Amino acid sequence: MNTSISELWQARHFIKNSIRNEFVTRVVRSRLGLLWIVLFPLAQVVIYAFVLSMVMAAKLPGIDSTYAYPIYLTAGILAWTLFAEIVTRCLNVFIENGNLLKKMVFPRMALPAIVCGSALLNNIVLLASVLAIFALLGHIPNIQLLWLPVLTLLLMGLALGLGLTLGLLNVFFRDVGQVVTIVLQFSFWLTPVVYNVDMIPEQYRQWLHMNPMTGIVQAYQSVLVYGREPDFSLLVYPAIFAGVALLIGAFIYHRAIDEVVDVL
Template sequence: MNKTINDLWQARQFIKSSIRNEFVTRVVRSRLGLVWIVIYPLAQVAIYAFVLSALMTAKLPGLQTAYAYPIYLTSGIMAWTLFSEVVGRCLNVFIENSNLLKKMAFPRLALPAIVTGSAMLNNTLLFLSVLLIFAILGHTPTLSLLWLPILTLLLLMLALGLGLALGLLNVFFRDVGQLVSIALQFGFWLTPIVYTLDLFPPTYQKMLHINPMTGIVQGYQAVLVFGRTPDWQILIYPALFAIMALSLAVFLYSRAIDEVVDVL
């Protein structure tokens, strides 16, 4: 493990330049540039808010604003966008870079590191846009915002663990990619992003907490929407799940990475 970390450190310039080149290429090739990074998640907010705002605003009595539901939606979608981007891109990262894997000698973990760094850069730009929109809507986050980096780190651990493990399996079993795409769609609706948990009886609320993203998204909502410290009790399970996912990813990587290039 120490050798792997050292190899990644030695390849840090390669990782940084790859993230920078990917970002620049994405911006240069599009007339709208940076706008596309934030427009899709914000379009989701607009659609759901238009359809459900009248119904859901009454379920958010803690917010003294007419834009309570769009603010609630935005916080959850911001978390989900980062999670789904890391998992989705790690899923195909070895397949898409098969030529690079065969022609260059570099730490294989640099590829998911580049994906994670790029997703984090995009999410940071989205976050800054969200803060601007919140200010326009008259909603000012409190000092509880300082807890957000910890929540984001937990989210990245979960996403990277699942994404790397599934990405390795996808090299050998291509059906994994199709199944994960479907699972992410179900996962979105099984996470309290569009709705609040108190719409359901306690039994169903417990079932929804089986999804590790539920606690993380609720943490985002606590910080960004309600201006309070996250409930750390509901984050214990996501933290344990993230550790197990990372452990599984490390195990699969150590066993399968040498065969990945041959299979590709």
């Protein structure tokens, strides 16, 4: 683990420039530029809000707003978008950069680090847009918003641990990529993004909390929607899960990265 951190520090300029170049390229080559970063997640919000707002309107206590459900939904989408982007891109990061891995000598851990940095930058742009929309809707998050960087760090640790592990396995077993894509779709609906946990019968809620993203999404909603600090008891399991996932990913990386290059 210490070796990986040292390698990443030595490659920090390469990582920073790669993130910047990717972001600039994405903006410059598109006429809509930054809008594409926010259009897809906000389109999801509009669709789900249109379809489900009538069902959910009376089931979101504690939010005194006509736009209660869209606000609730947007907070969950903000968290899920970052998680899904990191996991999905890490899944193929070694395969897509196979030629680079063979031709250049650089810390291979820089690749998932670049993915995380790029996804974080996109998420910051989305967050700025979300806060602007909240302001237009008359919903102003309070000082509890300062918890968001901590929650984002936890979310990214979870996503990186899972993404690195699955990305390495995907090099050797290409079916992993197909399976994970399907699992992510199910996981979205097993995470309280479009519904409130209180809607689920109490005997089934423990199963919902086996998904580590459940506690994180609820924490995002507490901060952004209800203006209160996260329930830290709900974050213990995601934190442990993220730590274990990172350790497993680091272990597989150090044991298999040379074979990854050979396979590619």
